[in-house]
Amino acid sequence: MWRRLTSLSHLRQIRRADELKICQAFCTDITKPPVEAESHYRRNSPFVAFVLGGPGSGKGTQCLKIAETFGFEHIGAGDLLRKEMYSGSENGDMIQKLMKEGSIAPSEVTVKLIKKAIESAENRKFLIDGFPRSEENRMAYERIVGAEPNFVLFFDCPEEVMVKRVLNRNEGRVDDNEHTVKERLKVYKGTTLPVVNHYAKKGKLYKFLLTDKFMQVDGTGTQEEIFERVVDITDTLQKQVIGIEDVECAVEKYMRM
Numbered sequence: 001m002w003r004r005l006t007s008l009s010h011l012r013q014i015r016r017a018d019e020l021k022i023c024q025a026f027c028t029d030i031t032k033p034p035v036e037a038e039s040h041y042r043r044n045s046p047f048v049a050f051v052l053g054g055p056g057s058g059k060g061t062q063c064l065k066i067a068e069t070f071g072f073e074h075i076g077a078g079d080l081l082r083k084e085m086y087s088g089s090e091n092g093d094m095i096q097k098l099m100k101e102g103s104i105a106p107s108e109v110t111v112k113l114i115k116k117a118i119e120s121a122e123n124r125k126f127l128i129d130g131f132p133r134s135e136e137n138r139m140a141y142e143r144i145v146g147a148e149p150n151f152v153l154f155f156d157c158p159e160e161v162m163v164k165r166v167l168n169r170n171e172g173r174v175d176d177n178e179h180t181v182k183e184r185l186k187v188y189k190g191t192t193l194p195v196v197n198h199y200a201k202k203g204k205l206y207k208f209l210l211t212d213k214f215m216q217v218d219g220t221g222t223q224e225e226i227f228e229r230v231v232d233i234t235d236t237l238q239k240q241v242i243g244i245e246d247v248e249c250a251v252e253k254y255m256r257m
């Protein structure tokens with residue numbers, strides 16, 4: 001029951017800030033956290049991976065596989081916006097207009113939806129698919145959620161493959177058409193790639209270069225071949241996550257010192 005996920009660096013931070021609370025918790029009953037400590041972990045320790053790439057690069061497809069294999073909660077930013085659009089909310093018309101144009105929705109709207117999805121999930125590991133799409137999106141997320149992602153996966157797919165896939169996707173989306181895909185590619189190259197560069201500089205980016213070296217149907221590798229590469233990286237990065245039992249040991253050691 002009390003198995004929340006946190007990272008070592010986070011543990012160092014909470015040691016200072018919440019040292020007293022944690023010590024009290026472990027002095028009384030180490031098998032159950034106090035409500036306060038539990039909610040601290042729930043609120044502040046989600047393990048987050050952003051998944052970026054152009055329209056049709058295969059983000060959603062790979063996210064479904066990663067979520068299933070590694071137990072992540074998959075949050076599709078576009079899916080949240082589409083749900084909001086069809087929910088009859090006051091933002092519905094505005095979202096629909098921006099999507100049809102291939103533009104990006106206001107950061108406050110998207111970040112609010114993502115934050116709500118994170119807070120309402122039982123899971124503490126999240127894949128945030130298709131976000132942030134701009135530096136402004138990124139900064140708004142970091143300001144509102146108060147954290148950076150743990151790592152970022154980036155699918156670098158040839159443009160002609162992305163266009164072909166989007167036009168064949170057939171999900172009845174308002175933006176999967178020739179005109180909008182051109183606009184989305186412009187936005188991707190001009191506005192989303194700077195976000196990719198930002199995380200590359202920070203050493204948080206894991207890039208999957210989908211070239212024609214696999215010589216598959218569309219030249220980038222099958223979904224399974226790509227996933228094999230994704231698994232290796234995700235598995236390694238997952239090891240950064242430690243269970244609460246490890247925190248328990250660490251705190252006990254700390255208390256003995």
Ligand SMILES: Nc1ncnc2c1ncn2[C@@H]1O[C@H](COP(=O)(O)OP(=O)(O)O)[C@@H](O)[C@H]1O
Nearest residue numbers: 054055056057058059060061165169221222223
């Ligand atoms: N490796 C692949 N090879 C061929 N088709 C793919 C591959 N990955 C995804 N697709 C297909 O391409 C389309 C776009 O994929 P999707 O995952 O929705 O991309 P994104 O979320 O990046 O827009 C979908 O119809 C999907 O089934």
Ligand SMILES: O=c1ccn([C@@H]2O[C@H](COP(=O)(O)OP(=O)(O)O)[C@@H](O)[C@H]2O)c(=O)[nH]1
Nearest residue numbers: 055056077078079099102103104105130131
């Ligand atoms: O953070 C986001 C994610 C999506 N969108 C909008 O939703 C559309 C579809 O996004 P989605 O991620 O579903 O598309 P994909 O890249 O998967 O084809 C985008 O073109 C944008 O108009 C947005 O404004 N902000």
Ligand SMILES: [Mg+2]
Nearest residue numbers: 059060078130
């Ligand atoms: Mg998608």
